[in-house]
Amino acid sequence: MATDSSQQRYYRAPCPGCGAPVEFRSAQSTHAVCPYCQSTVVRQGETLARTGKMAELFDDFSPLQLFAAGRIQDQPFTLVGRLQYSYEGGRWTEWIAALDGERTGILSEDNGAFVFSLPHQLQREAPDPAELRVGATTAFNGQSYTVASNEQVRLVSAQGELPRLPELGRPFAVVELRSDQGLVLSLDYDTRPPGAYLGRSVQLEDLQLTGLRDESAKEEKGRSFNCPNCGSPVTVNFAESKSITCRACNSIIDLTQGIGGELRHAEQHEPVQPLIPVGTTGQLQGAQWQVVGFQHRMGVAPGDDEHFGWNEYLLYNKKRGFSFLVDAEDGWSLVKPTTGAPTMAESGSRATYLGKVYQQQYAYNAETTYVAGEFYWQVERGQKSFNRDFASGTALLSMERSANELTWSSGSKIDSAAVAAAFKLDGKKDMFKRGDALPVSAAGKLGCGTIILIIVVIIILLIILSTCTSSSGGSRSSGGSYGGYSSGGGHK
Structure with missing residues (x-):
C-alpha cells in the first residue's frame, strides 16, 4: 500500500507480465491494464495475476485522458480507466471515474456527446434483451422509459483500472432506455443479472475538468488512406468516424471495419x-x-x-x-x-x-x-x-x-x-433566405390593400388546392431528426 501527494491511499504492485508498477487508485477496481506491456491483470488480494494481453487503443481525438480530474454535483472525481467497444455501426468509449475511492461512475463518450452515469439498483429483474424492442416503453423503479437502442457489442480495448472487464471480443447485448426527463438507463448484459447505470447529459465545461489532453502537444494528424475507387488520398479526422466521402470522386467510404482492410465504397453521381x-x-x-x-x-x-x-x-x-x-x-x-x-x-x-x-x-x-x-x-x-x-x-x-x-x-x-x-457569407445572404423570412421582412413594406389582396389570393389558392389533394405534405419543417443513428452520448 502506498500514499500519493494528495494523501489518497492506493494499491501498487509489480505487473506479472513485465514487472512495471501497476496502480489501483479505486477500491472498487478489480482489473487493470499495464501501461507498459498491455497485460490484463486481475487483483487477487495483495498480488496481481496476468489473464491476457489487451489490444491497442484506437487513435483518439478526445480531449479526455487518464487522470483528468473534475467535479460532478460538487463531488470530485478522477478518470482512472477507459473501455472501448464496437458494434455493427461503429465504436464508442466509456471512461471510468473514481469518485471517492469507494464509488465509480462512467463518463460515456460518443463523438463529443457525454453522459455521466452511476451504478443503479433495479427494483425488478431486467427482462431478456429480446423483450426490449426499440420504441417500446417500460418502467423501472417507477420511472417510464423508451427503448432507444438494442445492440450486440464487443469490448475491443481497455486502459487503466476497471471495476469490471467484459471478456475481450465476446458479444453481449447493451440496451439503452431514455426518459422524458433526460435520464439515460443503460443495461449491460455481460453479467447476470445485467449491470444497470443511470445518468444524464453533461457538458465538459460544467465538469470543471483539469488535466485534459494538451492541444499543443498533440500531433494534429488524421488517419490517411487511398480512396478505393479513384486512389486519391483521404484523411479521417475523427477517431470514431463510420463514413467519409472522397473529395475527388464523391464516393462514400465505409469505415466501420477500419481502414487497413478492403474498404467498401459506393459511387455518387450528380453531386x-x-x-x-x-x-x-x-x-x-x-x-x-x-x-x-x-x-x-x-x-x-x-x-x-x-x-x-x-x-x-x-x-x-x-x-x-x-x-x-x-x-x-x-x-x-x-x-x-x-x-x-x-x-x-x-x-x-x-x-x-x-x-x-x-x-x-x-x-x-x-x-x-x-x-x-x-x-x-x-x-x-x-x-x-x-x-x-x-x-x-x-x-x-x-x-x-x-x-x-x-x-x-x-x-x-x-x-x-x-x-x-x-459563416462569413454575408455576400451570399440572399441565397440563405427561406420561406420563413417573407412574412416578417415583407409585411412592413406592404400597404393594407396589398395585404388584403394577398390574403384573398391565398384563400382562393387554398380552395383550389383542397380539391386536388388531401395531403399535408409538400414541404418540410426546419426541425427534423438529424444525423440518423446517434445515441446522444449514452453508453453507446
Whole structure:
C-alpha cells in the first residue's frame, strides 16, 4: 500500500507480465491494464495475476485522458480507466471515474456527446434483451422509459483500472432506455443479472475538468488512406468516424471495419453543392463550429406522391460535440440529439419533453440522397427512416426511427441572416433566405390593400388546392431528426 501527494491511499504492485508498477487508485477496481506491456491483470488480494494481453487503443481525438480530474454535483472525481467497444455501426468509449475511492461512475463518450452515469439498483429483474424492442416503453423503479437502442457489442480495448472487464471480443447485448426527463438507463448484459447505470447529459465545461489532453502537444494528424475507387488520398479526422466521402470522386467510404482492410465504397453521381462548404468554420450560439459533413435528404408523406428536399450540415465543436444546422423550405434551425426520449401521444399528434408540449407538424418517410464529408454514423445513399417533426413556437423536436434505433433531436429555429453572418457569407445572404423570412421582412413594406389582396389570393389558392389533394405534405419543417443513428452520448 502506498500514499500519493494528495494523501489518497492506493494499491501498487509489480505487473506479472513485465514487472512495471501497476496502480489501483479505486477500491472498487478489480482489473487493470499495464501501461507498459498491455497485460490484463486481475487483483487477487495483495498480488496481481496476468489473464491476457489487451489490444491497442484506437487513435483518439478526445480531449479526455487518464487522470483528468473534475467535479460532478460538487463531488470530485478522477478518470482512472477507459473501455472501448464496437458494434455493427461503429465504436464508442466509456471512461471510468473514481469518485471517492469507494464509488465509480462512467463518463460515456460518443463523438463529443457525454453522459455521466452511476451504478443503479433495479427494483425488478431486467427482462431478456429480446423483450426490449426499440420504441417500446417500460418502467423501472417507477420511472417510464423508451427503448432507444438494442445492440450486440464487443469490448475491443481497455486502459487503466476497471471495476469490471467484459471478456475481450465476446458479444453481449447493451440496451439503452431514455426518459422524458433526460435520464439515460443503460443495461449491460455481460453479467447476470445485467449491470444497470443511470445518468444524464453533461457538458465538459460544467465538469470543471483539469488535466485534459494538451492541444499543443498533440500531433494534429488524421488517419490517411487511398480512396478505393479513384486512389486519391483521404484523411479521417475523427477517431470514431463510420463514413467519409472522397473529395475527388464523391464516393462514400465505409469505415466501420477500419481502414487497413478492403474498404467498401459506393459511387455518387450528380453531386449536390452545399451552400456552406465542408470545412468552413462559424460562430453560432457562443461556440465555434466547423462544418464536417453535409447531406441532402428527400421526404414524402405516407400515401402522398409529392416529394420535398432539405439539407443538413453536420457541425463539430470539441467540447460541445456535434450539432446539425438544417436548411429547409420554411427556414433554418440548429439542433442536436437529445439525451432523453420524449413521451409521444399514441396518435402521434403531440410529444412532451422536459415539461414542454410540442404539436406534430409533419410525419413522413425520409431518404438520404447525397452526402459529403465525414460522419460519426454509417451513412449511405438510400438510407431510410420514418420521421415526425414537432414544434412549440420556435422550439423544435423531432423523431427519427430505424430498425435498431430511435433518435430524438431538439433545438430551435434560427434567422437566415444570422447563419450567413456566422459563416462569413454575408455576400451570399440572399441565397440563405427561406420561406420563413417573407412574412416578417415583407409585411412592413406592404400597404393594407396589398395585404388584403394577398390574403384573398391565398384563400382562393387554398380552395383550389383542397380539391386536388388531401395531403399535408409538400414541404418540410426546419426541425427534423438529424444525423440518423446517434445515441446522444449514452453508453453507446
